[in-house]
Amino acid sequence: MKSLNSFFPLFLWVICFLVFILIFPIGSYSNKIERAALSPSQALEQIPAGELVAGFRLEQPIDWNLIKRVKLNESDTLCIDILLANYGDRNNTGTFSASLQAKYFSQKILLHANQIRDNTYHHFCYDSLPLRNITDRPVTFVLEGIDSPPGQAITAWMTSDTTRGKARLNNQELDKSLIFSIDIVTESNKKRIQAIVLTLLCGLSISILFWPAKLKSQ
């Protein structure tokens, strides 16, 4: 019993360490690496795009020339951060979609309006669209309202800085652009392996410290 008690600190450490690893932010042990490809656009004369209710469709072209400044791999995918708003933390309902559309390929992400925080960038990742399928082809980011009623829908912020291309609202070109940034997601086992090796080394080092003193001296 006494020798079992001497293992208590070690046991406590192992439990705490496992909890610590589990509360790491999601992605710490994933094989995905996100790299900034395009910084957020400049917010000039910022106005809301209108409520994302049924029938609302806003298209934002993506300029490959701006993204190609960073090193791209064929298997990389894109994440787009869009500045959205919910009208001062209003209680919104219904759904909307954010899709990335190329000529032959597209991916649509459906989201409930109440998941959007006010004046915050929302991260949309298109992991089913590897760059080999969409690169060098006209690509458009599309925001569509689905079933949010008026007065209970979210919106997106727009800027008069149109250097990244003019947005189209219900097929009409605007002198505005969405406020967005783009990240490139690369899959690499290197990151996961490095994280696991360092975790093991850290765990082992402290476990040696907490190993019962009597057994250490044997």
Add this chain to the structure above:
Amino acid sequence: MPKIKNIANDYSVPILLISLLFLIKALYLSFCVTPFAAVPDEIGHFAYTQDIAYGKGIPVLSPPSTGKSVISADVMGYVEKTTDSQPAYNWIAQHPPVYYIIAAIPLKIGSLITDDPDILYRLPRIVSALSGALLLLVLFRTFRVIGLDSSRSTAIAAAIGFIPMVSHLSSGTNHDMSLFLFCALATHFFAKYILSKEIKDAYQCAIWLAIASGTKMMTPLVLLVPMVFILILELPRQYRIKHAIWILLIAMSIPMAWMVRNFIYFGSFFYTSGTDRKPALEIALKQSFADYIKSQPVFESTEHLFYGMFGHMAANPNRVFLEYDVLPRHLRFIGVTVGGVPYDVFSTLLFFVACACMVYISMLAWRSSKEKLKFPNSNSLISQANSHLIDCKYKLIPLAAIIFLACYAAIFVSLTSFNSYIFILFSSIPISIFLGIVALPLVFYVTDSTDRIALYGFAITLFFGSIFLYHIYGAYLEEGILRAAQGRYFYPVIPLVILSAAIVLVRLRISKFIIYTGIALLACAELSVYIEQAIPFYLQYY
């Protein structure tokens, strides 16, 4: 050769295992994680090592146009990822060669086996990794010397390996880790001498101080001067002058040789520039020291950079100038300082240790004021001063005055440098100033040798910090920006700082469980730094 049985007697199994795990971690980081040139000044350190390994000898610091101290075209080409790169000026040639001679050994051996730069350029990193692992063992032995038990010694020695900057530097070609090790060895023999009074320990301390001063210009000298001074204070009357001269000569041998070389080549003992570069400001700033620490984040930057800083230097279409270089390079520099929760954990632990030190020094001051006359335990200068002071009727007056001055200095720094929130996080710095000022007179009141070592640690840290501050303040007045506030410049004095902290833990009988919990928090913080900040940073840019 030390026998295996002796190693087993001198070191506990846990510290041997922890040191081995640190070596594995540092080597893994060196060869699999840390990109080439990610460690501060790595290209310069590597080029110096390359010069020695390939028989070019010690480079002579000189203007870029003369080409005597250069980073070779192959190294620049490797970083710039081109085949037509030009050599660059190597500012690292200002440093003496001890580390580079050692680092050249794996490079020379490796060059006989392979010519793959991905392997060759990382080979000198083995020396840094080994230095880091040996550092833990030396610290452990030093804590054992002052009477700390094996478990606590293991934990405190391991703590240093969980500081991200230490593991980061252990994974790169640079002289900082070897310097850290040599200064830890000097500190070990320094403590041993003060406790055992065996003269061979004083000489060994002097030898390691000389080797440390032969590793890097300037900072080891700032440790050497007060350490040798204290050794002389602690020497017995018999043969005092003879030993003092020999200790001084041995300690100064390598730095003097380097200074003479500098004088012969450049006409200046402390030559570090190699160019006739003028300061950035035509007219130097006229800012008081108080305004300087108020307007610049001096203490925050130093503590932050001590905990962790990761760099990035890689090929880029942009054209930038390297330090004093003649040509623009296709390179990009990005540095990230470790922040967030891990850093807060480190600062909080540092704050608790500083508080414990303050409690300890207050108790020591109180006890010293009550202490009655005893026969001095040696006939050293310090013991003689001690026996005179203890008997003195007015002994409390200077001590009280110094404590008042120390409080004033600590409060002044706190109020001048930090706003309300940061004040708590960085209060370990004003506390360390308080400790240093109080320790200066208190060493003459305290009869116990172990306590005196702790006080020497506080006092030398204050001396070292003051020189550091004076240096970067001068640089700020000339350049107009905060420069050289690198926490790693404190490495020579850190073994002594940790030793003082260890003595405090012994004296205050801090429980093993508290120490272990602190070390576990440090370890988790370091892991979090690598997984959440360093690795994604590297993979994002390389």
